[in-house]
Amino acid sequence: MANKAPQIPSIAEFIHKIKSGEIFTEIAKEITESQLWTSTFRHGYADTPRNRVLQIASNVWLHLHPVKMHRHALRIKFTWCMGGITFLLFLSTVVTGVILMFYYRPVGEYAYYDMKYLQYDVPFGMLMRNMHRWAAHAMVITVWLHMFRVFLTGSYKPPREFNWVIGVFLVTFTLLLSFTGYLLPWDQLAMWAVTVGTNMARATPFLGNEGPFAEYVGVTPRYDARSLLIGGSLVGPPALLRFYVLHCIFIPLIAGALMIVHFWRIRKDGGISGPL
Amino acid sequence: MSEAAAAPKRKIEGVPEKLHVWPYLVRLEFLCALVVIVALAVWSIVIDAPLEEAANPTKTPNPSKAPWYFLGLQDILVYFDPWFAGVVAPVLIIVGLMLIPYLDVNPKGNGYYTYHERKVAIWVYCFGFLVLWIALIIMGVFLRGPGWNLFMPWQYWDPHKVVALVSVDLPYAFGFRDYTWSAIFGGGVLLAYFGIGTGAYFFLERKALKSVGFLRMFLKIQLALIMMGIVIKIVLRIGFNIKYIMVTPWISV
Numbered sequence: 001m002a003n004k005a006p007q008i009p010s011i012a013e014f015i016h017k018i019k020s021g022e023i024f025t026e027i028a029k030e031i032t033e034s035q036l037w038t039s040t041f042r043h044g045y046a047d048t049p050r051n052r053v054l055q056i057a058s059n060v061w062l063h064l065h066p067v068k069m070h071r072h073a074l075r076i077k078f079t080w081c082m083g084g085i086t087f088l089l090f091l092s093t094v095v096t097g098v099i100l101m102f103y104y105r106p107v108g109e110y111a112y113y114d115m116k117y118l119q120y121d122v123p124f125g126m127l128m129r130n131m132h133r134w135a136a137h138a139m140v141i142t143v144w145l146h147m148f149r150v151f152l153t154g155s156y157k158p159p160r161e162f163n164w165v166i167g168v169f170l171v172t173f174t175l176l177l178s179f180t181g182y183l184l185p186w187d188q189l190a191m192w193a194v195t196v197g198t199n200m201a202r203a204t205p206f207l208g209n210e211g212p213f214a215e216y217v218g219v220t221p222r223y224d225a226r227s228l229l230i231g232g233s234l235v236g237p238p239a240l241l242r243f244y245v246l247h248c249i250f251i252p253l254i255a256g257a258l259m260i261v262h263f264w265r266i267r268k269d270g271g272i273s274g275p276l
Numbered sequence: 277m278s279e280a281a282a283a284p285k286r287k288i289e290g291v292p293e294k295l296h297v298w299p300y301l302v303r304l305e306f307l308c309a310l311v312v313i314v315a316l317a318v319w320s321i322v323i324d325a326p327l328e329e330a331a332n333p334t335k336t337p338n339p340s341k342a343p344w345y346f347l348g349l350q351d352i353l354v355y356f357d358p359w360f361a362g363v364v365a366p367v368l369i370i371v372g373l374m375l376i377p378y379l380d381v382n383p384k385g386n387g388y389y390t391y392h393e394r395k396v397a398i399w400v401y402c403f404g405f406l407v408l409w410i411a412l413i414i415m416g417v418f419l420r421g422p423g424w425n426l427f428m429p430w431q432y433w434d435p436h437k438v439v440a441l442v443s444v445d446l447p448y449a450f451g452f453r454d455y456t457w458s459a460i461f462g463g464g465v466l467l468a469y470f471g472i473g474t475g476a477y478f479f480l481e482r483k484a485l486k487s488v489g490f491l492r493m494f495l496k497i498q499l500a501l502i503m504m505g506i507v508i509k510i511v512l513r514i515g516f517n518i519k520y521i522m523v524t525p526w527i528s529v
């Protein structure tokens with residue numbers, strides 16, 4: 001390429017190339033043989049068994065998949081696709097959630113008005129908020145359905161016991177993610193739902209100030225399991241900040257890490273279970 | 277679906293039992309993702325997320341409900357003290373779920389749908405999930421009104437509805453009036469429930485003891501008895517107005 005002096009084609013030749021469509025083949029060739037292209041995509045696209053393998057194995061996003069799988073595991077009737085949909089909904093909340101974070105401040109004085117601002121002034125703010133909330137609710141439902149399907153197919157049986165245990169952690173963290181997010185709009189619905197929920201911590205045996213045996217431990221309303229959770233004796237601004245940090249940083253990181261382990265283990269346990 | 281699509285590609289596929297993930301799985305995932313994202317977007321355009329008035333610690337709504345996915349637990353609060361309904365029960369649910377693969381040693385039904393090869397397991401899970409979890413949530417969302425009273429969908433949510441609290445404790449119903457003797461009687465009933473339940477199970481399943489193991493069988497029957505106990509308490513309360521089985525200064529069940 002480089003050692004040849006560039007030829008200037010005659011007009012007639014050029015028009016002929018356009019008319020015959022040859023020009024497109026040439027352009028495509030120039031592009032796919034350029035250094036930029038070959039360094040980015042490490043294999044051709046022609047439908048050969050080798051490329052089908054490389055498509056998965058040389059792509060960081062796809063390589064958690066195996067290269068080949070059993071036909072039965074493709075059936076929607078078998079998996080209900082629920083694990084994958086749960087993951088997709090999780091990703092949707094991550095994307096929309098980061099956008100909401102640009103506008104939302106977890107401070108008692110601001111939080112509620114930031115929600116109003118998001119809804120009425122931010123372009124697509126209402127849509128982002130809706131998608132975030134509905135994806136979160138949907139994720140709770142799909143993770144239950146996923147668990148139900150895994151139970152019905154007996155897929156927790158050896159060798160997949162450990163992945164089931166990871167799964168139970170995941171369903172717990174999914175609920176906690178949803179619950180911590182519930183407080184953030186800082187409206188009546190949020191405050192009282194979280195009050196009802198966190199009131200339970202007050203009754204923790206030994207560690208909650210109204211729990212059984214609390215008198216032997218000496219916990220007080222200002223210093224017990226519940227105040228650890230909400231940073232005070234009632235759901236106020238400290239609770240908002242705590243739930244915000246848990247919701248946006250702590251729980252997503254843990255849930256994300258567990259998901260990676262979950263997916264990894266599906267492969268290491270021999271792929272999707274089947275009647276073999 | 278994969279059958280029809282695979283037909284013209286047979287010459288590429290050496291073994292038809294094993295398929296390449298690209299394109300067969302990836303294209304399904306892509307389609308599935310497309311459908312879900314479009315559905316989510318349409319849903320979000322049509323229905324707005326709720327935003328009520330600003331949080332006000334001095335104005336308690338009646339009823340105050342937890343997020344819908346916890347309403348099953350909140351409903352159990354009617355029948356149990358908070359230390360059980362709010363703390364011990366969730367922990368037991370989580371631990372119990374984690375133990376499932378280690379307690380269910382039936383090798384059949386691994387990787388395919390079957391009812392006949394694992395009837396008990398399916399019944400227990402469906403009962404716990406569909407009745408104790410989902411049905412209670414549906415009831416909590418739609419039928420629990422002010423004061424956590426039950427209202428039928430056509431009834432007006434009257435915040436002044438008064439329901440007479442006529443429930444008594446089990447020892448009282450059996451004629452015990454003395455505090456200590458009541459506690460002893462109540463504790464005895466509980467012990468008998470778990471003791472006889474465990475004993476009966478071990479007797480009926482004595483042949484399985486060798487292969488399944490003592491610890492497995494013991495944990496299995498305890499979890500089952502607790503789950504059934506929750507149902508029994510609900511029935512005792514609704515049917516017989518019994519509040520507690522056992523009352524002590526520290527803990528009441």
Ligand code: HEM
Nearest residue numbers: 079082083084086087147155163164167168170171272273
């Ligand atoms: C955030 C939550 C979760 C995500 C994103 C997730 C994702 C997935 C995905 C994508 C699969 C592949 C097969 C399928 O789609 O059904 C899978 C399989 C599996 N999941 Fe989950 N899962 C989650 C929670 C759970 C829970 C709560 C459990 C059970 C307690 C669980 C247990 C399993 C098991 C045992 C398998 C292997 C199934 C088989 O081999 O047939 N997962 N998961």
